[in-house]
Amino acid sequence: MNLWTNVGLALKALNSNKTRSFLTLLGIVIGIGAVIAVMSIGKGAQAAITSQIEGIGTNLIFVRAGQAVQAGVRQEVGSAATLTLDDASALADFQLAPAVLAVAPESQGFGQVAFGGTNTRARLLGVTPAYEGVRGYTVVEGEFIVDQQVQGRSLVAVLGANIAQTLFPEMNPIGQSLRINQRPFRVVGVLKRLGGTGFGTQDDTVVVPITTMLSRLQVSRTSQGARNVQLVNVQASDADLLTAAKEQVSAILRERHRIAPGAEDDFNLTTQDDLVAARTQVANTLTIFLGAIAAVSLLVGGIGIMNIMLVSVAERTREIGIRKAVGARRRHILSQFLVEAVVLSALGGCLGVALGWGLARGVSHITLSGQRLPSVVSPDIVFLAVGVSLAIGLFFGIYPASRASRLDPIEALRRE
Amino acid sequence: MEAADAETMIEVKDLRKVYKMEGIEVEALKGVSFTIADGEMVAIMGPSGSGKSTLMNLLGCLDRPSAGTYTIDNQDVARLSEDQLAAIRNQKIGFVFQSYNLLSRTSALENVELPLVYCGGNDRTKRALEALDRVGLRERAKHHPNQLSGGEQQRVAIARALINRPSLILADEPTGNLDTKTSEEVMALFQGLGREGITVVLVTHEADIAAFTQRVLLIRDGELVGDRLVTERRQAVSGGGP
Ligand SMILES: Nc1ncnc2c1ncn2[C@@H]1O[C@H](COP(=O)(O)OP(=O)(O)OP(=O)(O)O)[C@@H](O)[C@H]1O
Ligand SMILES: [Mg+2]
Numbered sequence: 001m002n003l004w005t006n007v008g009l010a011l012k013a014l015n016s017n018k019t020r021s022f023l024t025l026l027g028i029v030i031g032i033g034a035v036i037a038v039m040s041i042g043k044g045a046q047a048a049i050t051s052q053i054e055g056i057g058t059n060l061i062f063v064r065a066g067q068a069v070q071a072g073v074r075q076e077v078g079s080a081a082t083l084t085l086d087d088a089s090a091l092a093d094f095q096l097a098p099a100v101l102a103v104a105p106e107s108q109g110f111g112q113v114a115f116g117g118t119n120t121r122a123r124l125l126g127v128t129p130a131y132e133g134v135r136g137y138t139v140v141e142g143e144f145i146v147d148q149q150v151q152g153r154s155l156v157a158v159l160g161a162n163i164a165q166t167l168f169p170e171m172n173p174i175g176q177s178l179r180i181n182q183r184p185f186r187v188v189g190v191l192k193r194l195g196g197t198g199f200g201t202q203d204d205t206v207v208v209p210i211t212t213m214l215s216r217l218q219v220s221r222t223s224q225g226a227r228n229v230q231l232v233n234v235q236a237s238d239a240d241l242l243t244a245a246k247e248q249v250s251a252i253l254r255e256r257h258r259i260a261p262g263a264e265d266d267f268n269l270t271t272q273d274d275l276v277a278a279r280t281q282v283a284n285t286l287t288i289f290l291g292a293i294a295a296v297s298l299l300v301g302g303i304g305i306m307n308i309m310l311v312s313v314a315e316r317t318r319e320i321g322i323r324k325a326v327g328a329r330r331r332h333i334l335s336q337f338l339v340e341a342v343v344l345s346a347l348g349g350c351l352g353v354a355l356g357w358g359l360a361r362g363v364s365h366i367t368l369s370g371q372r373l374p375s376v377v378s379p380d381i382v383f384l385a386v387g388v389s390l391a392i393g394l395f396f397g398i399y400p401a402s403r404a405s406r407l408d409p410i411e412a413l414r415r416e
Numbered sequence: 417m418e419a420a421d422a423e424t425m426i427e428v429k430d431l432r433k434v435y436k437m438e439g440i441e442v443e444a445l446k447g448v449s450f451t452i453a454d455g456e457m458v459a460i461m462g463p464s465g466s467g468k469s470t471l472m473n474l475l476g477c478l479d480r481p482s483a484g485t486y487t488i489d490n491q492d493v494a495r496l497s498e499d500q501l502a503a504i505r506n507q508k509i510g511f512v513f514q515s516y517n518l519l520s521r522t523s524a525l526e527n528v529e530l531p532l533v534y535c536g537g538n539d540r541t542k543r544a545l546e547a548l549d550r551v552g553l554r555e556r557a558k559h560h561p562n563q564l565s566g567g568e569q570q571r572v573a574i575a576r577a578l579i580n581r582p583s584l585i586l587a588d589e590p591t592g593n594l595d596t597k598t599s600e601e602v603m604a605l606f607q608g609l610g611r612e613g614i615t616v617v618l619v620t621h622e623a624d625i626a627a628f629t630q631r632v633l634l635i636r637d638g639e640l641v642g643d644r645l646v647t648e649r650r651q652a653v654s655g656g657g658p
Pocket of ligand 2: 468469470588
């Protein structure tokens with residue numbers, strides 16, 4: 001009595017009670033479908049996070065001010081106003097920091113940008129010329145901020161694509177004068193459009209010299225009176241030198257901030273990899289959490305299969321008796337019902353894969369606040385799902401099948 | 417196979433069967449002993465509740481006795497494992513039930529094939545068709561049990577009992593649900609098997625049916641109370657057949 005005979009028998013038995021088989025399948029279909037959808041979306045999110053973070057540059061170290069302590073309560077990273085433009089310049093010292101290729105301090109804020117009768121809210125970004133290369137900004141018209149403008153605290157701006165579009169729908173913005181927080185600025189460049197899935201909102205940004213930003217748009221000083229920056233982007237000259245660069249940056253800043261040996265840093269260093277790892281971990285945790293919830297429905301589906309198989313065994317007691325009377329052994333009956341349970345759950349698994357795939361595809365067409373939710377249905381998830389559904393069939397089929405196989409032929413034949 | 421030689425097919429010694437139900441014990445067989453020779457055709461008779469079915473189930477290896485010994489073809493059944501009993505039911509014995517006991521969802525052909533499924537037999541369809549031919553139902557191979565008359569269903573069941581060429585056919589009231597004419601057709605089949613040397617043991621309530629056999633065992637209250645040879649044996653004729 002081979003496997004295919006049993007599969008044939010199973011299909012016949014399941015076919016003879018279609019509605020019941022379908023309803024039983026549904027539990028597994030939904031369970032597998034949910035697991036596949038969640039896993040695929042999680043995987044997609046992970047890929048998106050990685051590509052987003054990698055998309056902002058290569059071999060980057062982000063230097064932030066440390067945490068301020070207010071009334072004994074530690075505030076968020078960057079809340080202390082300890083990082084200055086001079087710190088940033090010091091990091092660009094090739095003697096002290098040979099592993100550092102480029103340094104780009106930045107300061108961010110929000111402001112109202114107006115031209116003629118139109119005005120819009122924009123992210124204001126104060127930078128130095130190095131920022132263009134370090135963060136991979138591309139100017140499509142005009143040019144980026146230059147050194148002279150940084151030194152002169154010039155009132156010049158490079159516009160993100162959306163801002164340019166909004167304020168100058170039918171006009172070349174270069175050379176035009178617009179107002180940022182009531183101050184007049186001359187437009188010197190327009191950035192390349194990144195589209196919906198960029199990191200942050202580069203398209204909605206107005207870039208100005210960092211000195212202009214600090215002195216004229218948002219005044220922020222450290223406790224020592226120097227002008228403060230929020231973030232210094234440090235680019236290591238090579239991926240292998242990332243750790244070395246980190247150590248050199250740390251040494252310079254500790255020295256400049258006069259931090260005693262053994263005392264805590266008043267700044268915070270994060271590499272791009274740290275960022276990927278942290279965000280990926282968040283995504284993974286979420287995926288695992290949602291996957292676990294989905295897995296519960298698989299468990300319920302499995303119990304459904306066990307339940308229906310027990311009903312089926314009870315209903316078919318006479319059939320079992322007849323089979324035993326003509327010579328079926330225990331293992332024949334066991335495998336017959338086990339295969340039936342496995343076929344049931346495997347069918348559910350296959351339909352579930354289709355459902356999950358459909359769900360994942362569907363979700364990736366939805367856009368949430370300008371971001372598409374990507375999804376990646378990978379073959380290993382599919383194999384895993386089908387394997388899991390087979391295992392569920394086996395696990396939950398064992399008990400009903402062994403009950404069937406242990407029936408006494410005479411008792412079974414006497415049953416109506 | 418040779419007709420009726422003196423070898424023993426069934427030997428039963430002091431066979432007892434006690435049913436226990438919710439503390440109440442029913443002694444259905446109270447020590448029965450007899451032998452049946454290879455190729456013999458025997459009827460078991462007795463009033464309702466006398467223990468005939470109990471005995472048949474024991475002879476058919478469907479149940480185990482509470483005490484006593486049963487040897488079939490020189491094999492002591494008590495020593496056999498469950499799987500070995502299943503093999504004997506599959507290979508050596510063909511069982512025919514009063515209520516046919518066919519699988520309702522499968523065709524006549526598949527019902528007849530069933531014993532072959534459990535012994536890995538080849539040419540299943542061919543052999544099943546031959547068996548159906550033997551009982552005159554080749555044309556009904558694709559029919560399901562509910563599309564067949566009682567007599568036809570019983571003939572399918574006989575074909576199933578024959579498929580593995582058993583040496584012993586056991587039939588518990590095979591004609592119990594059939595009319596006189598159909599009963600005679602069924603008995604003609606059994607007599608044909610008997611002529612081929614197959615041992616046939618059947619239970620019946622009707623003396624007319626018992627008259628088709630060679631020997632009658634009489635059971636009353638779980639005890640063997642009579643054992644006589646049939647003096648005027650009838651020959652069954654099936655619908656203008658042989
Ligand atoms: N499974 C069982 N549990 C308890 N008692 C049983 C069981 N099977 C049979 N009996 C009892 O054993 C006795 C013999 O029953 P059995 O079925 O062998 O009789 P029978 O001769 O075949 O009767 P009939 O001619 O009506 O078929 C009866 O008293 C019956 O009630
Ligand atoms: Mg009976």
